[in-house]
Every structure is written in C-alpha cells, then in structure tokens.
Amino acid sequence: MIAQDFGFFVRESFIGMNRSRLMTFIAMATIAVSLIVFGFFLLLTVNLNNFTSLLTEKLEVRLFLKHSLTRSEIKEFQDRIRRLNGIKSITFVDRDDAWAEFQKNYKSMGIVGTVGKNPLPHSISLHVQKEAAIEPMVSYLKKFDYYVDDVVYGSEIAKRVESFSQFAKGAGLVLVLLLGSSTLLIIVNTIRLTVLARQEEISIMRLVGATNLFIQLPFLIEGFIIGVIGAVVAITTLSIGYNWLGDTIVASVPFMPLVFQLKQLMFIYCIVGVVGTFIGMLGAFISVSRMLRYQL
Amino acid sequence: MIELKQVHKNYDNGHVALEDISLVIGRNEFVYLIGPSGAGKSTLLKLIFRSELPTSGEIIIDRFLLSRIANRQVPYLRRSIGMIFQDYKLLPRRTVYENVAFALSVMHFPRKKIRRQVCHVLELVGLEQKMDRMPHQLSGGEQQKICIARAIVNNPPILLCDEPTGNLDPDTSWEIVQLLTKINARQTTVVMATHDTEIVDGIPKRVVAMEKGRIMRDQQLGGYIE
Ligand SMILES: Nc1ncnc2c1ncn2[C@@H]1O[C@H](COP(=O)(O)OP(=O)(O)OP(=O)(O)O)[C@@H](O)[C@H]1O
Ligand SMILES: [Mg+2]
Numbered sequence: 001m002i003a004q005d006f007g008f009f010v011r012e013s014f015i016g017m018n019r020s021r022l023m024t025f026i027a028m029a030t031i032a033v034s035l036i037v038f039g040f041f042l043l044l045t046v047n048l049n050n051f052t053s054l055l056t057e058k059l060e061v062r063l064f065l066k067h068s069l070t071r072s073e074i075k076e077f078q079d080r081i082r083r084l085n086g087i088k089s090i091t092f093v094d095r096d097d098a099w100a101e102f103q104k105n106y107k108s109m110g111i112v113g114t115v116g117k118n119p120l121p122h123s124i125s126l127h128v129q130k131e132a133a134i135e136p137m138v139s140y141l142k143k144f145d146y147y148v149d150d151v152v153y154g155s156e157i158a159k160r161v162e163s164f165s166q167f168a169k170g171a172g173l174v175l176v177l178l179l180g181s182s183t184l185l186i187i188v189n190t191i192r193l194t195v196l197a198r199q200e201e202i203s204i205m206r207l208v209g210a211t212n213l214f215i216q217l218p219f220l221i222e223g224f225i226i227g228v229i230g231a232v233v234a235i236t237t238l239s240i241g242y243n244w245l246g247d248t249i250v251a252s253v254p255f256m257p258l259v260f261q262l263k264q265l266m267f268i269y270c271i272v273g274v275v276g277t278f279i280g281m282l283g284a285f286i287s288v289s290r291m292l293r294y295q296l
Numbered sequence: 297m298i299e300l301k302q303v304h305k306n307y308d309n310g311h312v313a314l315e316d317i318s319l320v321i322g323r324n325e326f327v328y329l330i331g332p333s334g335a336g337k338s339t340l341l342k343l344i345f346r347s348e349l350p351t352s353g354e355i356i357i358d359r360f361l362l363s364r365i366a367n368r369q370v371p372y373l374r375r376s377i378g379m380i381f382q383d384y385k386l387l388p389r390r391t392v393y394e395n396v397a398f399a400l401s402v403m404h405f406p407r408k409k410i411r412r413q414v415c416h417v418l419e420l421v422g423l424e425q426k427m428d429r430m431p432h433q434l435s436g437g438e439q440q441k442i443c444i445a446r447a448i449v450n451n452p453p454i455l456l457c458d459e460p461t462g463n464l465d466p467d468t469s470w471e472i473v474q475l476l477t478k479i480n481a482r483q484t485t486v487v488m489a490t491h492d493t494e495i496v497d498g499i500p501k502r503v504v505a506m507e508k509g510r511i512m513r514d515q516q517l518g519g520y521i522e
Contacts, residue, residue: 008401200387201387203385204385204386204387205398205402206371206374207347207374207379207381207385208374208398208399208402208446209371209372209373209374209375209399209402209403210371210402211368211371211402212368212371214402
C-alpha cells in the first residue's frame, strides 16, 4: 500500500524542492562542503595513522657497545636481548662496516681526513614491535651498563608525529562538529521554507483526511535527497581531489607512504555518504516534527 | 448518525458562538441549517468536522465519540465526512483530476481504483470533459462541483456543505442542490448550511433554524420562514 504511494511522495518532494530552488541548492552545497571537510579529515587521519605506524616500524634503537667487550661477550649479550619480549629484530653492526658506511656518506664533508682512525664502537641495531614500548625498552637496556655505552633512538621524531596527529584529529573533530551543526541548521531551515510554502496544501490535506505521516513523508524524502546529492558531490570531489593531491605529493616526495588502498578509501567514502544522508534526513525530521505537530 | 448533546462553544476571544445545542440527525437525512449571519452555522459544521472543539457537551459521529478520539484518529474521522467549503479550498496548482484524486491518494487507494472512482464522480457532477483544467480556468459553479466531487469521491456516509450556493446564480444553485439530493439518495446524510430562501422553500426538507447560537426551530419539510 505504502509502496505504491512511493512515486506520489517522491513527486511531491521534487515539487517542493523546485519551489524553493535556491534554498535547496544552498543546502546541497553546504552539506557537500561540510562532507568534503569531514572526508578530508578522515583521509588525513588514516594517512597519519599509517605514517606513524610505518615510522614506528622504521624506528631504530642503536646500542653502542663498550670498547672493552670481547666477541663472545657481545654474542652472549645479543642472545640475551633477543629473548626479550617486544623485540622485532636485532642486527649486529661491526664497527668497521659502520665506519666504511660513515666514510661513504660523509666523504664530501672532509671530516674523514681529520679523524683518521676509526672512532666508532661495535653496535647493535634493534627494532621494537610497538612504538609505545620504545621508552621502557631503552631504559631497560641502559641498565646493562657492563655492555652498553650509550643508547640512541629516534624518539623525538616519533613523538612529534604522534602529537601532530593527535592535534590534527582534535582540530578535525571540533571543525567537523561545528560544520555539522551549522549544516543541520541550514537543512532544517530549507525544509521549513518548503513546509511554509505548502501550508495551504498541507491544511487541505488535513481536511481530506491525510495522516501526519502522509503529510511528513515528502519532506523527509526531500531531506534524504538533499543529503544524498550533497554526499555524491562530496565523494566525487574527494576521490578526484585525493587522487590528484596524492599523485602530486608522490611525484615530488616518492617515499611518502600515502594510503591508496581501494578498500580503505571506499570505507571512508561510505562513511561520508552515510553521514551526509543521515544529516539530510535528521534536518528534515527536526523541521517537520517541529512544524507539523498536529493542528486542527 | 450525528448527535450533539448540550454543546457549547466559546471562541478564544470569549465570543459565545453556540449555546446548549442538542440535535440528532439520522442516517440518510437531508437537513438545511439556516439562520442569519453569525448565527453559528459554520461553527456547528466545524465542530462536527472536528476542525473546532466544543467548550462543553458531547458530539457523536457514526462510531466516533469526538471528546474521546485522539488527534491521530482525526484523519480517519474525516474520511467518513465529506466537507464542502464556502471558499472551495482547491489546490491551485493542480488539475481538476488531481484535486479529486488527491483525496483518495491520501487514503492510500490503489492507482487503478483512484482512476475509476475519480472519473465516475466527475461524470456525476458533469465535469468529465474538464478534468485536465486548472481550478482558475473554471467558473465558480464548476469549482464548487469539484469540491463536491472531492467530498464524495470515497463515498463517505456524511456530507457537510457550508453555503455551497453562496456565490452562484439561481440556475447553477439549483443544479448544485439537485446534485446534493442525488447524493443524498445514494445513502448519504447531507447537512447544508444556507441563506438561500428559494432553495429551502423550493425543495422542502428538514429545516434547523438557528439564531445567536441557539436552535430556534426544527421542522420536518419546513420552509425558510415559519
Ligand atoms: N475563529 C473565530 N474566533 C472568534 N470568533 C469567531 C470565530 N469564528 C466565528 N466566530 C464568531 O462566531 C459567530 C458565529 O460564526 P459562524 O461563522 O458560525 O456564523 P455563520 O452562521 O456561519 O454565519 P454566516 O452565515 O455569515 O457564514 C460569529 O459571531 C463570529 O464572529
Ligand atoms: Mg458561515
């Protein structure tokens, strides 16, 4: 019964939107812009998360060993570390290799000549499994002061990336909430205008025995359509924009670990679509339930 | 069919529009509601239609006890009452056909049935040739006929008419009232508020005469003047 009325409702809602064209357009544009910002922050968050986890993976802890150690002592120490929890990998770096590497890297700077003899100690390079485990691991390793001269790790960079991504997420959340509520307000007002423009029709509908649901449905559908169109525009813009921006970034910074997995991107675009549709319908619902309470 | 028990109606501004009205209208009756301007005829019809609520008293329509029904049941009450308004209340941007079909869409009739019933009722009022016109392309009498068509398209047991001949010339008025008696003959209770002496005298029916919110006379086959 309701199904065969569906065409009727959709037609009614298009008539309504056509009557307040400008407002409907503004509502669609606002919802699209807000969703683009929302989607942008989702993409940013995914990329930052990806980046931090890659960084953690790459984070190296370097143990510089005491000069006095014998080969067998080093071997024994290596075995002890390997058995610790939370260690992903460890590699022994011979001082001669390190020195050769250093000389190769800094040949142009002219330091090599002034130093002459190899000043570097043997060292162990190790990677932890989780970034959070790095600090306690380092302070634990420092306690082996019979073996370990110094421990060096890239904690500062990791901390900065982490705190930047926290900040970006917080700012994004605030911005998205602000935009979301103002979008909602605009949609509520748009639907209110179409309701006002149709007051006469609505009162006649009541006179011939229309139920409230019947009167409200075209407006709810209108909100739904505004939301869907806004979302489609936003998703199109986001996917084109992200691909373009991604290509540009990768072209200049080739090792930038951007997320291009279709599955992850699809998931984000789906969230954007669902949120857009939901805001459209919520706006219509608020407007309609405030304006179309039962009147005689 | 329609029963009013000691109904009083005071408007918000304190105006007393109806005082102690008790009235019983049986199934398939035809009743003229007459009286001078401001007597309370429209108010009485609005109370029956529940677009106004009585200050006190009880109104019983068919199986509905009006003081008891919830707001969300009002649409269903209205589906059993057709109402013809003095100012037509047609949708200006819809065709004649759509204006009538609208009333059935609201009641979730299937499309085929809507088509059949709308065509049938437009034939009855003699407007089947003009069903694609807009209301403003029709004369007053024709617009009144659309209202009648819309009011009876779902065969409600009750038809309320508020001065259906108010703005029409005598010939058209006759035509409209002939139509209403025809509808009355099809098992429909008709209550018609009117000032039209010629019609009340020309087609004698039960007359309920009001004055200053009270019923002054209730007479079978009465005339406009006692
Ligand atoms: N909404 C309202 N608020 C206040 N007073 C009203 C309202 N509607 C009608 N009245 C008053 O109630 C009285 C009865 O009005 P009503 O419309 O029922 O008269 P009527 O008999 O239909 O008159 P007419 O023949 O002119 O249509 C009038 O004096 C009118 O001024
Ligand atoms: Mg009146």
